[in-house]
Amino acid sequence: MQNTIDIAWLDVGIREDSRLAVLDHGRLSRIVAQLSSPESQRPSLCVFLGGKGKDYALQQIYTLNNIKRHSSEAHIRLRYDIASLDSSQPTLLADGDIPCTGSFPFPKDLAPGMGLPVSWDIHSAGKLLQVLWSRLVFMFADVVCIFVDDKSSLDKAMEFLTEYLRLGSASSLAQSLLPRVIFVYDNGFKNCEANTSKEDPLRDNLRGSASEDLSEIFSGVSCIHLPITPLSDTAKYLRIKSAIAEEVKAISFLRQINHVRPNGKHLAALFQSAVQHTIGDLSSPFDIVTATRNDRPVGLCAESNLTHYLEIGHRACLSPRELAPSIASALFMDHYVPGMFDVLPISNTVAVFMPRPTDRSGRTTFLGVIRPFLGKQENVCEYPEETTRIAKWPIVSSAK
Secondary structure (H helix, E strand, O other): OOOOOOOEEEEEEEOOOOOEEEEEOOHHHHHHHHOOOOOOOOOEEEEEEOOHHHHHHHHHHOHHHOHHHOOOOOOEEEEEOHHHOOOOOOEEEEEEOOOOOOOOOOOEEOOOOOOEEOOOOOOOHHHHHHHHHHHHHHHHOOEEEEEEOOHHHHHHHHHHHHHHHHHOOOEOOOHHHOOEEEEEEOHHHHHOOOOOOOOOHHHHHHHHOOOOOHHHOOOEEEEEEOOOOOOOHHHHOHHHHHHHHHHHHHHHHHHHHOOOOOOHHHHHHHHHHHHHHHHHOOOOOEOHHHHOOOOOOOOOOHHHHHHHHHHHHHHOOOOHHHHHHHHHHHHHHHHOOOOOOOOOHHHHHHHHHOOOOEOOOOOEOHHHHHHHHHOOOOOOOOOOHHHHOOOOOOOOOOOO
C-alpha cells in the first residue's frame, strides 16, 4: 500500500478576489500532534534550500526517511527526521527551491475561502515566497543550508539573500540567537567560471556588491565544499550531517539558557501567531513575548487597579520601592499560568506590561519605578514623590 503522507506546509496562491494569499496546510500542527510528549520535547528546525543537489543531500543525510517516497507541489515542504522523532529534541526538515522572482510559476487559484490574504502591498508571488522563507520560516529555524550547484543557483541565492538583507529578520531575539547558515557547494562548482577560486563565493559576492554583512540575519556563517572522493555518497555527506548537528547543538544550547526555546506545543502556537503577524505587517519584528498573551490579553482595568494600589500605598506612607516587589509578584503570577512558555520573567514583564520607562510628558511610569527590582540596575534614578500618586502605566495588549 502506498504511503500518502502530505508534506505540504506553506504555499502561495491567488484568491477569488485576485489578491495574493498564503496557504497554510497545517503540516506543523500535524507533526506536533505526532510527538510522544509535545510539552517536553523541543523540536529543532533545519531548512534546506536548493535544487537537485539539495534533494540528493536529504536522501543521503536522512537515510531512514526514504525522502523520495514523499513529494509535494507546495513551495515550502515540511518533514521530520524519523530517527529523532521520539527524542527530547526531534528534528524538523523544511525544504524548497531557492526562492527567486524570475523563475516563479504563475500561482495557482485558490478555492473560495481558502488562503490568508496579505494586507501589505505586493504584486509578485515570488516576492511573497521570499518573505515567507525569510521573515516566517527562518524565524523558527536553527540552521539554514543553502545548496549551490551551479551558476544559476548562485544567482538565485544572491537575489534571495540580498532581498533578505533588505527586508531584515523578523525575529525580536538577540543577534546571537538568530539561525546559523551553511553554504554547501557542489564539487563541480569549483570549475565554474562564477567561482573564481573564492572560498565562499556567496559571501564574497554579497560583500562585493556592497550588501550589508550577513551577521544581521544569521548568527553564524560557514561553507562546505563537497569533495571529489572515491568514498560512498553516505560518507561524503557525513561532513554536512556533522556540521548541521554541531550548529543545531550550539544554537539550541544558547536559546535554551536564554529561555527562548519553545517546546512542540508552544512552537505550533507561536508559528500560528507569526503567520498572522507576517500577513499583517512586513516592517515590524515579531514579538515572541507579547505573542504568548494572544489568548489572555492584558485586562483593560489593569491600569486603574495599579493606580489605585499605588495611591493606597502612598496614603500608608509606603515608598515605590516598598510596593514594587508585591506588584512584580502579582504580574509574574498573572503571566506564568500552567503551561506558559518560559521566556525570562524580566523580558515578559517589560514587554507585556510596561514597554516604556517614561510617558510622553517625560514622567516616570511604573516601569521606571519597578526597574531596579527586575535586575535593571543601570540608570537607576530617584523617583519624585508624585510618581506614587500619578502612575501612568502604558499597557500593551496582545489581543488581535
